[in-house]
Amino acid sequence: MSKFTRALVAIGALSFGAAAVAAQSSKVTWMPPVPGTIVQQSPVAFNGESAASQWRAIISKQLVGSGNGQRFYQWYLSIYVPRQGAYRLRYQSPKAGGPLSHVEQAHGAKMWFPIADIRIVGTAQLMRPGAQQLVVQSHEMAADCGSAAVTIFSSKPGDSAGPAVTIGNYCDLRAKIAAGGGSIELTGPYYAANAALCCPTKANVTATLRYRDGKWSESPNYFKFE
Numbered sequence: 001m002s003k004f005t006r007a008l009v010a011i012g013a014l015s016f017g018a019a020a021v022a023a024q025s026s027k028v029t030w031m032p033p034v035p036g037t038i039v040q041q042s043p044v045a046f047n048g049e050s051a052a053s054q055w056r057a058i059i060s061k062q063l064v065g066s067g068n069g070q071r072f073y074q075w076y077l078s079i080y081v082p083r084q085g086a087y088r089l090r091y092q093s094p095k096a097g098g099p100l101s102h103v104e105q106a107h108g109a110k111m112w113f114p115i116a117d118i119r120i121v122g123t124a125q126l127m128r129p130g131a132q133q134l135v136v137q138s139h140e141m142a143a144d145c146g147s148a149a150v151t152i153f154s155s156k157p158g159d160s161a162g163p164a165v166t167i168g169n170y171c172d173l174r175a176k177i178a179a180g181g182g183s184i185e186l187t188g189p190y191y192a193a194n195a196a197l198c199c200p201t202k203a204n205v206t207a208t209l210r211y212r213d214g215k216w217s218e219s220p221n222y223f224k225f226e
Contacts, residue, residue, distance in 0.1 A: 029086040035076050036062030042120045046155035048130040056080045056087055057120055057134050064103050067110025074103045075116045079161045091161045098163055099138040099151045114140040124181040127154060127211045137175045145197055148173035150186060165216045166226040170197055184209040190222045
């Protein structure tokens with residue numbers, strides 16, 4: 001078989017694989033439906049399940065209004081579990097609190113706040129071997145630089161899921177799963193107790209978040225537990 005023929009076969013296989021994934025995704029039933037448009041999704045083995053029974057974490061957004069050439073969205077974080085032939089909702093922010101707030105229109109203006117940004121960082125085995133936790137970072141703002149958070153989600157009793165721990169910071173906070181997956185690197189500006197938002201005590205620092213002996217710890221202690 002020539003290189004050209006092998007390339008055509010490879011391209012055909014990739015195309016078939018992509019079509020199969022798309023067909024499978026189109027058959028998924030979400031109960032209730034995912035609000036708005038799906039932006040990002042990730043499987044999560046909260047309880048160490050096989051691939052066929054993994055949960056799904058979904059970031060979506062829904063247009064709430066527009067003005068002055070800008071569009072405003074309500075963002076959602078939804079967590080579903082496969083049960084009885086469908087994916088069934090077990091957690092949703094902002095309905096259940098969590099990292100997102102309900103968007104509201106500014107009085108007398110075609111503007112909606114807070115303006116949000118949220119993404120799934122990934123999954124990692126942080127609390128016990130064989131079971132994954134979901135790592136999410138978010139940011140909301142209105143008049144100033146706003147606030148940021150990194151939230152770790154885990155399974156909960158009663159076939160549910162929810163936040164295990166939330167770390168917050170002014171203006172910015174980013175998360176990275178450390179090599180090996182046993183901890184989280186948190187990066188952002190550090191504000192001492194008397195520091196103004198304009199002037200962080202240190203512009204960019206990194207701390208490590210770990211779960212040991214049944215509790216979460218941060219070292220150094222730059223950011224606040226919420």
